[in-house]
Amino acid sequence: MSESVKVGDKLPETVIGPFDAPSLARYAEVSGDANPLHLDDAVSAAIGLAAPPVHGMKLLAAFEPMLRAWRGDLIIASLAGKFVQPILRGETVTLSGRVLRATENEVLVRLVAYGAARAPGIIGEATLRPKAAI
């Protein structure tokens, strides 16, 4: 790696959102995920949510620009996440990352997306490698 990465290094936090209804509608249109749970207040209210949840994929995908801004000299070889708790429309979202493993050929980063309650909404991982490795 051109610059050393150490276990425990924290990525600069990225704050995104809050996302409004038109933003969720645009994501639904471009992604093809038109699940009304994300778009219809009545549907989200029926399962006890105060507002429609933001698409988990919209949030998971937002880690990519954060990772590229952190280490643009590395290739992101994998991105994965579990959607553990809904993050609702109107909430500001904080994306964070911390290095779990670092070798000459691979960096493993733990990713967490927090909503307004500061409880994890997404817990994920990304693997980054030198550009020649992929």
Added chain:
Amino acid sequence: MPLEPPVALGPFRMCVDPARAAAYARETGGDAASVPLAYPAIWLAEPSLFSVVRDLCGELDVVPVHESQSFFYDAPLVAGESYDLSVTMSREETPPRLTLVATVATPGGTPCARIEAQLRLVPRAGFGSLS
């Protein structure tokens, strides 16, 4: 524990639409300089593929809730290029869940990526008018 043997779907010939890739990047905070890593999620939502999931959920009277998603790349996707998407769908009973594992390869057969999506199957009762 799988309920039944996995079902193979496809291969589906998919294209990375440059305009759609750029729009997807914009909606997820990217700069559209490259195809977003999560772009193949669009392919999993394509009616030709997702209709199989929707029909199964209809039979079971459940709603699929996205539980997890992963993308593993051997090579980056290229805007404007076509790829073959081969999917294996398996169902578990405890907890009720569908797992879609997709491989992405060039038309010549060179592997590019592996994608996995887990969908929790939630009883439709309680989801109101969700369809």
